[in-house]
Amino acid sequence: MSEALKGPDGALRCPWALSTEDYVTYHDQEWGRPVHGDDALYERLCLEAFQSGLSWITILRRREGFRAAFAGFKIAEVATFTDADKERLLADPGIIRNRAKIEATVANARALADWAPGELDELIWSYAPDPTTRPAPKTLADVPAVTDESTALAKALKKRGIRFVGPTTAYALMQACGLVDDHLADCVARSAP
Numbered sequence: 523m524s525e526a527l528k529g530p531d532g533a534l535r536c537p538w539a540l541s542t543e544d545y546v547t548y549h550d551q552e553w554g555r556p557v558h559g560d561d562a563l564y565e566r567l568c569l570e571a572f573q574s575g576l577s578w579i580t581i582l583r584r585r586e587g588f589r590a591a592f593a594g595f596k597i598a599e600v601a602t603f604t605d606a607d608k609e610r611l612l613a614d615p616g617i618i619r620n621r622a623k624i625e626a627t628v629a630n631a632r633a634l635a636d637w638a639p640g641e642l643d644e645l646i647w648s649y650a651p652d653p654t655t656r657p658a659p660k661t662l663a664d665v666p667a668v669t670d671e672s673t674a675l676a677k678a679l680k681k682r683g684i685r686f687v688g689p690t691t692a693y694a695l696m697q698a699c700g701l702v703d704d705h706l707a708d709c710v711a712r713s714a715p
Contacts, residue, residue, distance in 0.1 A: 525646075525661045526708040532690035533710040536663065550711050554699035560642040563699065564634060565595035568627045570694045571686040572618050580618070587616025591597055594629065600631035627687035633683035645682070649692075650674040650701035665704045669694050 526534035531544060538547030557566060568700065569588065573581045573661035583670070591614050593599035611624045634642055649671045659665045679687050687695075696702050705712035 524707045530709075534706075534708045535711065536709050538671070539711075542579060544579060548582055550588050553698055554700050554703050554705055554711065557698070558643050558647070560595050560634065560637070560640065561594075563642050563646055563695075564597050564600075565589075566699050567630070567684070567687065568592070568595060569603055570691045570698065571622070573624060573694070574623075574686070575690055576618065580711070584617055587610065587614070591617050592706055597630060597631050597634045597665050600628060601635035603628045623686060628688075630684050637682075646675065646699070649678070649702065650659070653703065656702065658712060659704055660707050662706075666693065669696075669702075671701075 525537055527537050529535045529540055535546070535549060536631075539545045557563060569581050569585065572588070574594055589595060591611055608621075608624055608628060612619050612621060651669070651671050655665075668689040672695075673689040675688050675696070676689045676692040679692070693702075697704050703712060
C-alpha cells in the first residue's frame, strides 16, 4: 500500500510535499527532475550543504537570497570571492550565516574553477544508478538516506577537493537533481514528464 496522500487538487503526492504550498510547487516542478550544467549542479550542491542540519523549507524559502548573495552560483564568479565577500555573506540575513558552510561554498567554487567545462556534470551523473534496478518506492521507509552510489559520489567529490559533502548530502543531491526517482509509486510527479 502506498503512503502517497491527496494534495489540494486531489492528486496523490509524496507526503513530505504537502505541508506547505512552497513544497507542493518544488515537489511537482523540480524535485527529481534531471539537472545538468556545472553551475546548476554547483548551486544544488551548495544548497544541500547549507541544508545540512536544517529543514529544506528553510533553504527553499531563502533560495533567491542565496542566488543573489552567491552571484547566481556561477562558479567562475564565486571563485573570485575575497575575505571581504565572506564577511559580507556572514552579515547577509537573506542566507544561512554559517561560516563553515560559506567557506566551503567559496572553496568549492575555487576548486571547480580548475575543472574542465562539463566535468562536474559528468562526474555527478556517472554515479546515477541504473533506474531499471530500482523499484519505485511504495512508502517513505523504502526511500534510503544513503546508498552505495551516494557514498562513492561523496568520496569522489572529496578526493577532488570538494568540501562539506558526505553520503547523505550526496544522496539528497541525487534525489533533487533526478539521478534517482524517489517519488512514491503512486505520486503524480513520478509519472510526470
